[in-house]
Amino acid sequence: MDQGTTSSRLTIEKLDKLCSYDEFLDQYLIPNKPCILPFELVKEWPAFKEWLPALDGNDDREADDFLDPAFAILATRYGNHEVPIVIENLREEEDSEDRFERQEVHLSQAVAMMAEAKKTGNARIYIKDWHMIRQERMLRSDTNEPYTTPSLFADDWMNNVKSEADDDFRFCYAGSAGTRTVIHRDVYTSYSWSTNIVGKKIWRLFPPTAKTHLRQFPQNANSELARGVEEMEKHRTAGKLKAISTGGVGWPEWKKAMDQCHEVVQESGETIFVPSDWHHEVINLTDCISLNHNWCNSCNIKSMYKSMCEEVEKTEEAISDVRQMMQESDPLKWQIEWTETVQRIVAANAGWAWEGFWDMVLQNLENPPCEVSTIKS
Numbered sequence: 001m002d003q004g005t006t007s008s009r010l011t012i013e014k015l016d017k018l019c020s021y022d023e024f025l026d027q028y029l030i031p032n033k034p035c036i037l038p039f040e041l042v043k044e045w046p047a048f049k050e051w052l053p054a055l056d057g058n059d060d061r062e063a064d065d066f067l068d069p070a071f072a073i074l075a076t077r078y079g080n081h082e083v084p085i086v087i088e089n090l091r092e093e094e095d096s097e098d099r100f101e102r103q104e105v106h107l108s109q110a111v112a113m114m115a116e117a118k119k120t121g122n123a124r125i126y127i128k129d130w131h132m133i134r135q136e137r138m139l140r141s142d143t144n145e146p147y148t149t150p151s152l153f154a155d156d157w158m159n160n161v162k163s164e165a166d167d168d169f170r171f172c173y174a175g176s177a178g179t180r181t182v183i184h185r186d187v188y189t190s191y192s193w194s195t196n197i198v199g200k201k202i203w204r205l206f207p208p209t210a211k212t213h214l215r216q217f218p219q220n221a222n223s224e225l226a227r228g229v230e231e232m233e234k235h236r237t238a239g240k241l242k243a244i245s246t247g248g249v250g251w252p253e254w255k256k257a258m259d260q261c262h263e264v265v266q267e268s269g270e271t272i273f274v275p276s277d278w279h280h281e282v283i284n285l286t287d288c289i290s291l292n293h294n295w296c297n298s299c300n301i302k303s304m305y306k307s308m309c310e311e312v313e314k315t316e317e318a319i320s321d322v323r324q325m326m327q328e329s330d331p332l333k334w335q336i337e338w339t340e341t342v343q344r345i346v347a348a349n350a351g352w353a354w355e356g357f358w359d360m361v362l363q364n365l366e367n368p369p370c371e372v373s374t375i376k377s
């Protein structure tokens with residue numbers, strides 16, 4: 001796989017020792033700047049002892065046709081969890097509609113499929129957005145959890161849920177070498193933190209100032225986002241990044257986005273902080289298992305509010321024909337049905353809409369997620 005690494009790209013600071021909460025707040029959270037935190041942050045997590053097989057001297061983690069043995073341990077422990085998977089069918093053309101398929105299966109089946117796909121070389125399988133903690137708490141009362149949220153990220157309003165059954169934003173990602181997440185921005189400009197338990201990932205991050213440059217038509221904020229750096233760089237080399245009317249594929253400002261691209265390789269044990277409203281892509285350079293949370297607090301709540309307004313507007317525009325039909329069929333009460341319809345669509349697309357947003361704010365005002373004294377100690 002071409003990792004596309006060039007020495008001229010901006011990089012992301014790796015802290016060689018753990019910082020205090022105040023330093024994290026002043027240097028990364030408030031300035032909205034990414035960083036990589038060292039193993040010290042998570043060294044007590046049981047996941048590192050329980051999921052990593054003991055080294056026997058014949059360790060062949062990076063072998064091409066065998067899945068990392070940590071996956072079998074996950075399957076034994078959490079085999080009955082339901083997990084969403086993305087199957088990339090390598091026999092289909094890269095730009096074919098049939099190249100990617102989504103399914104929901106038990107973890108034991110996902111791991112078996114992944115091992116088989118790796119052996120045959122026909123597909124790559126990525127378990128994404130697996131609600132490991134939520135399912136564990138719902139399935140077992142004696143949970144012996146594989147990790148605890150580090151205190152640097154404890155002021156988290158998105159995962160301060162009222163009941164275990166409530167939706168949350170705590171995930172595990174597990175995929176074979178070459179699986180990836182295409183360029184995206186996290187839901188409603190939330191932050192993310194992500195810790196690699198197994199394997200190496202390459203991250204490419206674009207600050208909010210590069211946002212319009214990532215669009216196929218930069219003047220249209222809803223036009224297609226570039227999927228990944230490697231394919232865009234191929235188009236660039238082929239001279240295709242120009243207007244469609246002149247034989248190109250669009251993305252005329254891609255070079256400006258690349259001038260701001262920050263790139264880093266994250267090793268096992270390291271944790272990345274992804275700031276609010278930064279687009280990013282992630283490629284698993286080896287078989288990888290990572291834990292991540294989307295989160296927010298008073299530092300990015302204004303941006304979350306703004307992005308919720310934008311999502312509602314975008315949905316209203318997309319279904320404006322429905323609005324007209326409703327107006328005509330019930331000129332007096334159409335607004336109620338219209339508002340409910342828009343909110344339902346927004347919630348289905350993004351996890352929650354206004355009700356979920358204000359519930360979250362209220363829940364955190366009534367029951368703060370942590371005490372100042374605990375995060376500062």
Ligand SMILES: O=C(O)CCC(=O)C(=O)O
Pocket residue numbers: 173180181186192193194274280282283290292
């Ligand atoms: O690890 C991945 O594939 C994606 C993770 C991600 O996008 C995030 O943590 O925000």
Ligand SMILES: [Fe+2]
Pocket residue numbers: 184185186192280
């Ligand atoms: Fe993300």
